[in-house]
Amino acid sequence: MTHDAAGISGLRGLTRLRTLGRGTSGAVVSLFAADGGEDEQSLLAVKSAGAASAQAQLRREGDILASLCSPYVLPCLGSRAAAGGEQYQLFLEFAPGGSLADEVERNGGSLEEGAVRAYAADIARGLAYLHGESTVHGDIKGRNVVIGADGRAKLADFGCARSVGSAGAIGGTPAFMAPEVARGEEQGPAADVWALGCTVIEMATGRAPWSGVGDVVAAVHLIGYTDAVPESPTRLSAEAEDFLEKCLRRRAGERWTAAQLLEHPFLAFGGCGCDVEAKWVSPKSTLDAAMWESEDEDDATWESDEDCVAERMNALAASYSDLPDWESDDDGWMNVLSSRKPKPPATSCCWSSSAL
Numbered sequence: 001m002t003h004d005a006a007g008i009s010g011l012r013g014l015t016r017l018r019t020l021g022r023g024t025s026g027a028v029v030s031l032f033a034a035d036g037g038e039d040e041q042s043l044l045a046v047k048s049a050g051a052a053s054a055q056a057q058l059r060r061e062g063d064i065l066a067s068l069c070s071p072y073v074l075p076c077l078g079s080r081a082a083a084g085g086e087q088y089q090l091f092l093e094f095a096p097g098g099s100l101a102d103e104v105e106r107n108g109g110s111l112e113e114g115a116v117r118a119y120a121a122d123i124a125r126g127l128a129y130l131h132g133e134s135t136v137h138g139d140i141k142g143r144n145v146v147i148g149a150d151g152r153a154k155l156a157d158f159g160c161a162r163s164v165g166s167a168g169a170i171g172g173t174p175a176f177m178a179p180e181v182a183r184g185e186e187q188g189p190a191a192d193v194w195a196l197g198c199t200v201i202e203m204a205t206g207r208a209p210w211s212g213v214g215d216v217v218a219a220v221h222l223i224g225y226t227d228a229v230p231e232s233p234t235r236l237s238a239e240a241e242d243f244l245e246k247c248l249r250r251r252a253g254e255r256w257t258a259a260q261l262l263e264h265p266f267l268a269f270g271g272c273g274c275d276v277e278a279k280w281v282s283p284k285s286t287l288d289a290a291m292w293e294s295e296d297e298d299d300a301t302w303e304s305d306e307d308c309v310a311e312r313m314n315a316l317a318a319s320y321s322d323l324p325d326w327e328s329d330d331d332g333w334m335n336v337l338s339s340r341k342p343k344p345p346a347t348s349c350c351w352s353s354s355a356l
């Protein structure tokens with residue numbers, strides 16, 4: 001379904017400025033200057049996919065986003081098929097702060113506890129809203145949370161989202177998977193809460209949980225089939241430790257809900273993301289866009305450089321003997337979407353991927 005929530009059809013022209021990000025889904029997110037006529041210009045993030053499977057996933061993501069409205073969810077302004085059906089595009093509000101993972105990187109590899117609290121509170125607000133709408137995000141992690149012009153963290157990348165209780169695909173990023181997801185049993189709101197706990201660890205340490213485990217299959221086994229929980233960062237307060245304990249309970253039914261977590265002292269007195277001192281200068285218009293000009297020649301062509309998800313998975317399976325580089329920030333862990341229960345991790349290759 002094509003939607004046009006904020007009148008993207010009224011735009012007179014779009015100028016591509018640079019690539020903002022590439023995900024494992026095969027989609028590319030680019031920054032565009034949009035000409036609305038009468039000297040009105042604004043910046044948009046356009047998520048675009050070429051391969052059929054990536055297009056289908058993007059359409060699904062657009063449909064889910066079209067039904068949501070919260071200051072803590074990245075708004076989708078519209079969607080369309082482009083280039084004679086060769087491309088599908090989602091028009092998203094531009095988040096000038098980039099992803100939370102970018103913010104951690106800009107900050108030297110970890111965030112102070114005050115910032116962790118503030119962003120965690122925003123994520124919990126987004127999750128409380130989402131779960132109230134009977135929707136599960138399914139892939140909460142630093143790379144899938146963006147920082148808006150207002151300084152708030154907003155949930156993004158709804159490629160793994162699903163209705164609560166739906167029998168559809170179970171997926172996500174292995175390091176952030178709750179035990180019940182790693183076992184392929186269920187993916188409900190409690191799985192998002194587990195992933196929120198993992199994201200707090202990521203913000204505090206700059207690393208995804210389980211990064212000390214050298215093998216992704218061993219990690220998935222640890223998550224799904226042992227009593228292990230991710231290690232708490234040592235330098236966090238007792239309140240933070242207690243918060244993590246509430247998020248990272250192995251039994252889904254024993255975890256706190258997102259709404260309950262908002263009452264936890266770790267979040268309740270954490271303010272909101274707006275209070276976090278903005279280190280980022282937000283380019284509000286194309287007048288500021290020179291700072292976005294790409295130096296990368298690859299960025300100049302935006303139609304041809306998308307990989308097919310299936311090809312990527314095949315490549316991963318083929319190079320399965322290579323251990324993932326868990327330290328690298330360059331490669332994302334492959335999102336896994338599977339409607340079937342996974343085989344035991346020791347024989348499954350679809351869990352394989354690289355860091356974060």
Ligand SMILES: Nc1ncnc2c1ncn2[C@@H]1O[C@H](COP(=O)(O)OP(=O)(O)OP(=O)(O)O)[C@@H](O)[C@H]1O
Nearest residue numbers: 020021023024025027029045093094095099143157
């Ligand atoms: N609206 C936005 N404003 C600014 N940057 C964005 C925006 N949307 C996405 N990005 C950047 O692009 C990256 C990839 O976006 P997104 O997560 O939606 O793609 P994806 O292909 O679904 O990724 P993956 O499946 O690997 O999680 C993000 O991590 C972020 O850095």
